[in-house]
Amino acid sequence: MSKIKEKLNLLLYIFVLAVAIVLVLRAFFIGYEMGEFEGKYYPPEEQGPPEEEAKQVNLRALLEPTDELLKEGKQLFQLNCASCHGQDGKGNGPKSAGLNPPPRNFQAEKFKYGASVLEIYNTLTNGVQGTSMPAFDLLPEQDRMAMSHYVRTFVPDPPDNPPELVAELPEIDETGEAAAPAEGEAEDTAEAQKTIPLDSAKQEYLAQFASIRKAPAGIDKNETFEKYCASCHGSYGEGRLKPEQVVPSSVIYLDAGVLAGKDGGKFESRETFTRFITKGTPGLPGHNFGFLTEEELNELYDYIQQLLEAR
Numbered sequence: 001m002s003k004i005k006e007k008l009n010l011l012l013y014i015f016v017l018a019v020a021i022v023l024v025l026r027a028f029f030i031g032y033e034m035g036e037f038e039g040k041y042y043p044p045e046e047q048g049p050p051e052e053e054a055k056q057v058n059l060r061a062l063l064e065p066t067d068e069l070l071k072e073g074k075q076l077f078q079l080n081c082a083s084c085h086g087q088d089g090k091g092n093g094p095k096s097a098g099l100n101p102p103p104r105n106f107q108a109e110k111f112k113y114g115a116s117v118l119e120i121y122n123t124l125t126n127g128v129q130g131t132s133m134p135a136f137d138l139l140p141e142q143d144r145m146a147m148s149h150y151v152r153t154f155v156p157d158p159p160d161n162p163p164e165l166v167a168e169l170p171e172i173d174e175t176g177e178a179a180a181p182a183e184g185e186a187e188d189t190a191e192a193q194k195t196i197p198l199d200s201a202k203q204e205y206l207a208q209f210a211s212i213r214k215a216p217a218g219i220d221k222n223e224t225f226e227k228y229c230a231s232c233h234g235s236y237g238e239g240r241l242k243p244e245q246v247v248p249s250s251v252i253y254l255d256a257g258v259l260a261g262k263d264g265g266k267f268e269s270r271e272t273f274t275r276f277i278t279k280g281t282p283g284l285p286g287h288n289f290g291f292l293t294e295e296e297l298n299e300l301y302d303y304i305q306q307l308l309e310a311r
Contacts, residue, residue: 057141058172063117063161065149073150076143080136081151089154099132106154115155118165120148216310222303224296228289237307273301 062069078087084099086092089106096103104111113123124144127135136144152158221235274297278290292300 056170056172057145059121059141059145059169060166060171062142062145063166065117065152069146069149070153072143073146073148076139076147077150080139081147084132089151101131103132106151107156111155114159114162115152116159116161116165117145117148117152118161118169120151121145122165124148216307219306219310222299224299225303228292228296229300237304270298270301273297273304 077085082093083095084091084093084103085106086096086103090108091103091105093103111119111123112128113119121144123133124136124139124147126137127133136147139147216236219236221230226235277292277297277300
């Protein structure tokens with residue numbers, strides 16, 4: 001009797017499982033068919049017009065402090081800065097304890113990046129690396145300018161904006177777009193942005209170094225240098241630069257580095273040269289010639305000295 005009951009339970013379990021599988025598959029296919037129907041006969045909902053891009057802020061118009069700017073700047077300072085720098089800008093805010101380096105005392109300490117409005121604005125935008133001063137680049141530009149003006153009120157005898165920083169500010173018209181340059185400036189900009197074909201760019205780039213590819217007067221090829229060095233540096237240290245190596249390759253041999261006199265420190269003496277050649281240089285594959293004989297090292301050193309003197 002118990003065996004019959006067990007068989008019935010097993011059959012019932014199998015039946016319930018099969019029904020569950022059928023229902024799940026049916027629900028899936030019904031949803032799929034409904035999605036096909038809606039996608040075929042119902043157009044997608046309109047998303048509305050695209051959002052307008054934020055207009056550029058005319059920072060030139062905010063270079064002079066106004067009562068409104070200072071009021072806004074004070075509120076922003078209390079929200080974002082006073083916890084470290086203190087309500088009076090003396091660097092004594094409740095969060096200042098334990099900060100290393102401590103927050104700057106605006107009333108007594110020199111500003112690391114300048115205390116003019118634009119210099120403070122740049123500091124707020126970029127932060128100060130290595131300190132607890134974060135970048136406030138997510139705040140709107142006008143808010144950063146307002147904070148800059150308010151911070152400047154703590155500074156005794158604050159300096160004016162450097163002319164070069166003012167000159168870098170874009171000219172923004174009333175629509176929030178960058179103002180068109182003057183007629184002469186437009187021509188200069190167009191000339192600066194003019195592009196040339198890639199092949200012409202390669203040839204123009206290589207032409208700058210045509211002179212260093214010639215053999216120096218009075219110097220013959222050296223057999224040891226030709227064997228170990230010329231494949232990369234050229235027979236006379238001029239560099240083995242080919243047009244196809246300029247683009248897209250990121251590795252080019254040009255001027256032969258120290259061989260053209262750019263880094264004479266490695267050749268101040270025969271000892272330093274030998275150490276450089278035999279020990280290699282981290283990150284420079286192939287610069288490890290510990291197998292060279294003393295005679296070959298001396299020969300290389302003397303030849304490179306001739307190249308340096310000839311250049």
